[in-house]
Amino acid sequence: MNALSLLSARIVCRLVSSSFIVRRTIWNRSFGSDDRFEFVMEPYKKGLERSESCEFESLRCDDLSVRRGFLEDSKTDAGKVLEVLKQDGPGFDTLVALDELQLKVSGVLVREVLRGILRSINVLNKTQCAKLGYKFFVWSGKVENFNHTAGSYHMIMKIFAECEEFKAMWRLVDEMTEKGYPVTARTFTLLICTCGDAGLARKVVERFIKSKTFNYRPFKHSYNAxxxxxxxxxxxxxxxxxxxxxxxDGHSSDMLTYNLLLYARCKLGKLDQFHRLLDEMARNGFSPDCHTYNILLYVLGKGDKPLAALNLLNHMREVGSDPSILHFTTLINGLSRAGNLDACKYFFDELSNNGCTPDVVCYTVMITSYTVAGEHEKARELFDEMVIKGQLPNVFTYNSMIRGFCMVGEFEEAYTMLEEMESRGCKPNFLVYSTLVSYLRNAGQLSEAHKVITHMVEKGQYAHLVTKFKGYRRC
DNA sequence: ATAGGGTTAG
Structure with missing residues (x-):
């Protein structure tokens, strides 16, 4: 019995049995809130303490403190550069002022300055940001004993992308090619992301395929890259x-090509074409590998076929490809999309019996499963449990929890969660704010929604994305 | 060493 025949077997089964459900240890809420805070802060602190706690390794400690000093100096210098750039305008010679700073130009400095510019871009200052970024980029490129890297080219390209200076991006690609910088998948991604219409995107692809300087390693050919x-x-x-x-073009598919195509077809929901490719793969003598199994598990999960998934997991063990936490996570995610919470719970319990330990991604997927199934309390319990077990919630986890609180209309709790993540050094991304704002708007709490946007902008984040909120109106 | 798991709401 192979995986292919398993997949085509249309076994529809829902595992609805409470006997599978092991009662979890539930966070004892009588723990003081300070205990909880300390517990969660611990892993974040670890990273910070490393340089202080190595006094017995003086050599390493020196290295680290020198390095840290250099980083801090670069950040201070970047601040000075940004101050100079702000004064750019008639009657102020920015280039002379930059020279007068007499800075040691390094890759870190360039990165920090460009990052600063990238962060400050908003609807109104786009043209100016692009201009200043490029002015600094050209200036620093001329400094003696300093050369840009492909990385700094990508950063200025990112600035141009945000500022919608698309032609300038192309000029930079030409310049990179002329000067012998590696044009990589990152360069490609930056360009393709700015293509509004499919026709333009195809042109980008064609150019990269034909390009003789495209550095597509570690892939075998540029198509796979x-x-x-x-x-x-x-x-x-x-x-x-x-x-x-x-x-x-006469290229044949390898294992990577097949897996990438299978992934795309399953995401597009084109299951007929998915199966056709799977058959072709088998005909050409390719056996499913761990990546293929992962995709198959997602398809079985999303198709609400937990029993077939169980069989596939057994098959994987038989052929010596033991399922990992990734496989279980993918499966649970698929089942969650199918709305089969019981099967999600079953496999979440089952993974521990297979030598796997749920990590932050797996917990997040399970929390999301509870959330979308309307079991917000269960999601909260699992959130507490993961913290106890030492799994650090990240921006995905917090977003899921915030969404859960919004769904049950507990906006105060959602704000608390937002504050919590901020205080723990987990930076909210645009989606976190977007979630809060959408739910507040849908609940008719327009002024509250506006407050969240103001809070976001005051934090100095995502100002250029304000117009991307659903139903955005200038007010 | 090199590819693989997770986000809105409509």
Whole structure:
């Protein structure tokens, strides 16, 4: 019995049995809140304490403190540069002022300055940010004993992308090529992300495929590199097109190509084509590997076929490809999308019997499963449990919890969660704010929604994304 | 060494 025949077996089964459910240890809320805070802060502190706690290794300690000093100096210098750039305008010679700072220009300094500019971009200052960024980029590139890296090219390209200076991005790619910098998947991704229409995106792909300077390592050929980059930015439809180009160009698929295509087709929901490719793969003598199994588990989960998934897991063990925590997480995620919470719970309990330990991703997926199934209290319990077990919630976890509180209308608790993540050094991303704002708006709490946006902008974050809130109106 | 698991709401 192989995986392919298992998959085509249309076994529909829901595992609804409370006997599978092991009662979890529940966070004892009588712990003082300070205990809890300390507990959670611990892992974040670890990273900070490393340089202080190595007094017995004086050599390492010196290295680290020198390095830290250099980083801090670079940040201070970057601040000075940004101050100078702010004064740019008629009657102020920015380039002379930059020279007068007499700074030691380093890669770190350039990165910090460009990062600073990137952070400050908003709707109103785009043109100015692009101009200043480029002015600094050119200036620093001329400093003696300093050369830009491909990384700094990518940063200025990112600034141009945010400022919608697309032609300037292309000029930079030409410049990179002329000067012999490696044009990589990162360069490709930056360009493709700014393509509003499919036609333009195809042109970018064509240019990279034909390019003789495209550095597509570690992949065997540029097609796989491009397919992989497209998967990373969820451009599934383009993946199909690139795949067709690849075949027209006379390349044959390898294991990576098949897996990338399978992934794209399952994300597009094209299951017929998915199965066709799976058959073709088998015909060409390729056996499913751990990546393929992962995709298959997702498909079985999303198709609400827990029994078939169970069989596939057994099959994996038989062929010596033991399922890992990744496989269980993928499966639970799929089952959650199918709305089969009982099966999610079953496999979440089952993974420990398979030598796996749930990590932050797995807990987050399970918390999300409870949340979308409307079992917010269970989600809260699991959140507490993961903290006890030493798994550090991240921005995905917090977003899921915040969404849960919003769904049950507990906005005060959602704000508390937001404050908590901020105080623990977990920086909210745009999506976290977007979640809060959407739910507040839908609940008719417009002024509260506005407060969240103001809070976000005051934090100095994502000002350029304000217009991307759903139903945004200037008010 | 090199590819693999998780986000809105509509």
């Amino acid at each position: 491009i397919l992989h980059a497209l998967l990373g930015i969820k451009q599934y439809k383009l993946i199909e097109w690139v795949y067709q180009q690849m075949l027209l």
